[in-house]
Amino acid sequence: MKATVTIMLKAGVLDPQGKAIGQALHGLGFGSVGEVRAGKVIELELAETDPSQARSQAEEMARKLLANQVIESFKVDIS
Amino acid sequence: MRAGIVVFPGINRERDMAIALEASTGRKPRMIWHRETDLSGLDLIVVPGGFSYGDYLRCGAMAAQSPVMSEIRAHADRGGHVLGVCNGMQILTEAGLLPGAMLRNAGLRFLSMDCHLRVERADTAFTGRYRAGEVFRAPMAHGDGNFFADDDTLDRLEGEGLVAFRYATPEGAIVREANLNGSSRNIAGVYSANLRVLGLMPHPEDLVDPLMGGTDGKPLFDGLAAALAA
Numbered sequence: 001m002k003a004t005v006t007i008m009l010k011a012g013v014l015d016p017q018g019k020a021i022g023q024a025l026h027g028l029g030f031g032s033v034g035e036v037r038a039g040k041v042i043e044l045e046l047a048e049t050d051p052s053q054a055r056s057q058a059e060e061m062a063r064k065l066l067a068n069q070v071i072e073s074f075k076v077d078i079s
Numbered sequence: 080m081r082a083g084i085v086v087f088p089g090i091n092r093e094r095d096m097a098i099a100l101e102a103s104t105g106r107k108p109r110m111i112w113h114r115e116t117d118l119s120g121l122d123l124i125v126v127p128g129g130f131s132y133g134d135y136l137r138c139g140a141m142a143a144q145s146p147v148m149s150e151i152r153a154h155a156d157r158g159g160h161v162l163g164v165c166n167g168m169q170i171l172t173e174a175g176l177l178p179g180a181m182l183r184n185a186g187l188r189f190l191s192m193d194c195h196l197r198v199e200r201a202d203t204a205f206t207g208r209y210r211a212g213e214v215f216r217a218p219m220a221h222g223d224g225n226f227f228a229d230d231d232t233l234d235r236l237e238g239e240g241l242v243a244f245r246y247a248t249p250e251g252a253i254v255r256e257a258n259l260n261g262s263s264r265n266i267a268g269v270y271s272a273n274l275r276v277l278g279l280m281p282h283p284e285d286l287v288d289p290l291m292g293g294t295d296g297k298p299l300f301d302g303l304a305a306a307l308a309a
Contacts (some may be wrong), residue, residue: 012229013227014185014225016182020187036196064144068137068140
């Protein structure tokens with residue numbers, strides 16, 4: 001199965017990268033853009049064939065390494 | 080004092096640290112490769128600066144999972160002293176040995192310049208040769224030095240006296256202009272709950288000899304040598 005882990009800075013944590021991207025978009029004339037948040041996506045190929053097992057494995061990986069839960073939240077999608 | 084310096088792939092400040100430690104202790108520190116697991120006989124373990132594992136994923140995230148880290152954790156659990164500077168602080172926060180986390184600098188720029196640090200307390204093994212409230216100069220060189228913790232954690236750190244250093248003006252004022260990387264409450268360094276693990280972003284080891292342009296950082300190492308004399 002494939003697990004897609006999306007990691008974002010938590011609400012309330014300053015995201016200077018997102019801010020800079022937002023400013024650049026405004027500079028390009030996309031004036032309607034509001035807040036921009038930047039995160040990362042990590043795709044994992046798992047040998048597991050059971051979706052709920054795959055999910056719990058990916059969540060454990062996210063908790064242990066992929067995300068720092070002091071500053072980041074994550075979500076796992078299985079396909 | 081017997082000191083060891085942990086060396087991860089991508090670390091590049093271990094020799095500066097060795098010079099500073101040897102100047103204060105008269106002993107060459109032991110260099111510890113990240114795959115080693117025997118840290119017995121050491122009073123102080125230093126995690127130096129650099130770019131461990133290329134700063135992949137998050138600064139310090141990979142190093143925090145390496146074999147030597149569980150030994151460093153055991154050393155800290157035994158009441159041993161640990162010092163993390165720059166990438167070392169990032170590694171110690173990622174490993175959970177220190178509270179909080181390090182974010183990208185608020186201005187998004189890598190900052191390489193001198194800053195001034197106010198010593199919040201002078202009664203720890205690290206700060207015995209400074210006075211509380213004293214300000215010293217230290218070079219900083221980092222892209223991810225923006226200390227973050229939630230408000231409850233920050234209140235607790237302040238309440239328990241676990242803030243080690245704050246970014247200040249040369250006169251000691253804790254103001255926004257002195258807080259170049261945007262750290263929460265100007266925090267440049269923090270202690271563990273037992274005051275034996277210290278992490279800070281700037282580099283006291285780079286000002287320990289007049290030839291380096293100053294000796295502002297030397298009291299930190301002299302203080303450690305005196306406190307951990309064996």
